[in-house]
Amino acid sequence: MRIALLGYGKMGKIIERVAEERGHSIALKVDSKTTTLDFSQTDVAIDFSLPTTAVKNIKAALDHNIPVISGTTGWLSHYDDIVTYCKSKKGAFLYASNFSLGVNIFFEVNRVLASLIANYPDYELNIEEIHHTQKLDAPSGTAISLAEDIIKNSNYKNWTLDEADSNNIKIKAKRIVDVPGTHIINYNSDVDSIEIKHTAHNREGFALGAVIAAEWIADKKGVFNMKDVLNIG
Numbered sequence: 001m002r003i004a005l006l007g008y009g010k011m012g013k014i015i016e017r018v019a020e021e022r023g024h025s026i027a028l029k030v031d032s033k034t035t036t037l038d039f040s041q042t043d044v045a046i047d048f049s050l051p052t053t054a055v056k057n058i059k060a061a062l063d064h065n066i067p068v069i070s071g072t073t074g075w076l077s078h079y080d081d082i083v084t085y086c087k088s089k090k091g092a093f094l095y096a097s098n099f100s101l102g103v104n105i106f107f108e109v110n111r112v113l114a115s116l117i118a119n120y121p122d123y124e125l126n127i128e129e130i131h132h133t134q135k136l137d138a139p140s141g142t143a144i145s146l147a148e149d150i151i152k153n154s155n156y157k158n159w160t161l162d163e164a165d166s167n168n169i170k171i172k173a174k175r176i177v178d179v180p181g182t183h184i185i186n187y188n189s190d191v192d193s194i195e196i197k198h199t200a201h202n203r204e205g206f207a208l209g210a211v212i213a214a215e216w217i218a219d220k221k222g223v224f225n226m227k228d229v230l231n232i233g
Contacts (some may be wrong), residue, residue: 004028004042006057007049013206019189039064044214051075067092088210094224097141099209114153123187126170138173144192
């Protein structure tokens with residue numbers, strides 16, 4: 001499989017190594033200096049670019065009938081537009097806030113816990129996420145996904161950043177040097193606490209998940225997510 005890397009920063013370089021270890025080749029590397037996107041020798045695109053360039057890069061790949069895997073966060077106000085664009089092009093697109101196989105299992109545990117505890121209002125909920133200092137967006141896309149899944153399975157209405165509110169989920173975002181990603185869900189009451197936590201030890205898991213998703217989507221049409229790739233639910 002010939003891969004276009006839309007974004008060639010730290011994640012792009014790790015994806016390159018993981019992809020080559022799995023027998024694939026990198027046909028195109030796109031960074032801030034790239035002016036022309038040539039997809040002629042490409043089978044699939046993996047986007048880990050910037051929020052300001054993700055939409056343009058994704059649409060360019062779809063214009064050339066190239067399936068796109070996107071892990072860029074911070075651009076999701078345009079997500080519905082990309083979905084519509086993908087369908088109009090009869091293309092293939094998959095977005096995930098986190099490609100780690102462990103995190104996607106963690107998502108499922110989070111949904112189940114939220115539904116179980118929804119009828120017990122004595123528990124106060126907060127989400128804490130910790131990432132490296134180079135991460136541009138806060139809260140993380142993963143934390144937002146966790147919050148949105150809780151909202152769908154509970155009485156919470158929305159999420160807020162660093163502000164306590166009985167109707168909304170408080171997300172605490174921390175930035176510490178060289179932390180790949182930690183996400184903690186806390187339910188606290190006067191008598192006990194329930195906590196679930198996922199800790200990434202490095203970025204290899206994110207890269208591997210993205211490459212696996214690219215392998216999966218290569219011959220498909222439509223809009224997908226990691227639940228489709230992992231056949232969860």
